[in-house]
Every structure is written in structure tokens, then in C-alpha cells.
Amino acid sequence: MVILSSYFSFVENFKNYPMKKIVLTFGLIIGTILCANMIVMVNMMYGDTVFKGNDIVGYTALIVLFSLIFFGVRNYRNKQLNGAISFGRAFKIGALIAFVASTMYVVIWLFYYYLFVPDFIDVYTAHVLQTCTTPEELAIRTREMADFKEMYKNPLFVILVTYSEVLPIGLAVALLSALFLKKKENS
Known part of the structure; x- marks a missing residue:
């Protein structure tokens, strides 16, 4: 009950934020690009039997994409707060932008996974097992993948x-953006 009242309080307060437009605009832009990237990557995995993902490139792309948070916070600071x-x-603004984008990513993944790629874990498992080099590692x-598949049956x-x-x-x-962009009012 406390969680629900906190959620409704958050939603009610969010409606009154002058930063709502910036949070939604930047969050939806980031979320849209995240979702498009996710769908492309999943389709590549399904289309290529020897698909090799690159975690470094993937996380670097996420950092570059989330750097739009910096511009959202800066935009709000300069236009709304002089x-x-x-x-x-x-x-808070950066975290809200990240939360909007991440929530969009989660919702789209849930629809995509349950409606279009319900065998994703099997395909992903095959790709993970291809990278094993020794029988012990295999x-x-x-x-690990069998345990993961079992846990993935739970939507939560x-x-x-x-x-x-x-x-x-x-x-x-968002944290780094806040550190770089904080600025006191001129007296």
C-alpha cells in the first residue's frame, strides 16, 4: 500500500514539474533509439548463426546514447533556471530521463519477447555456448544458461x-552530468 501511495504521489508531483517536457522529450528520444537498437541486434542474432556480439561496443554505444541526458539537463538549466x-x-532530471528511456526499453522488450521471439533464450544460449573453448567451460x-532459462520464465x-x-x-x-552541470546562482 505504501508503494502504491508513493507511486501516485510521484506521478502527481511529476505532472507539476516544469521539467516534464524535457524529461519526456529526452527520455523518449533515448528510449526510441535504445529500442530500435535492441530490435536490430536481436534480429541479427536470429539471422546469423555465428553472430558474435561485442560487449565493449554495445556498452560504449549505450554511454554515448545516454550522454543525451547531459544535454537534457543542460537545456533545462539554461532555459528554465537561468x-x-x-x-x-x-x-533528479537526469535520473528521470534515464528512467523514462529504460522503462520504454523494458516495455518494448516484453512485447517483443513474448509476442515475436519467445524462443530468444534458446537462440541466445546457442550463441553463448558457441564461445566456449573447453569442455569444462561448456x-x-x-x-548457467539452463538456470537462466528457468528464471526467465518469471516475468518479474x-x-x-x-x-x-x-x-x-x-x-x-545522470550522476556525471549532475557533477559537471551543477552551478550556483550568481549573487
């Missing part, structure tokens, strides 16, 4: 895992 913003307010990864787990892919990066960029 060039001055506290660390807390800057972080046995360990096979057990799917939601948490999907948020964990993108939200921490968005929050880290």
Missing part, C-alpha cells in the same frame, strides 16, 4: 534483468 542548478535537481555455461525476473541492462548506465551518466 543557468543555475543544484547537484540534486540536476541528478559444462559450466550449459548449467525478465523485467529486472532488462532494467539492469540499461538503467545503471543511465544513472551513472
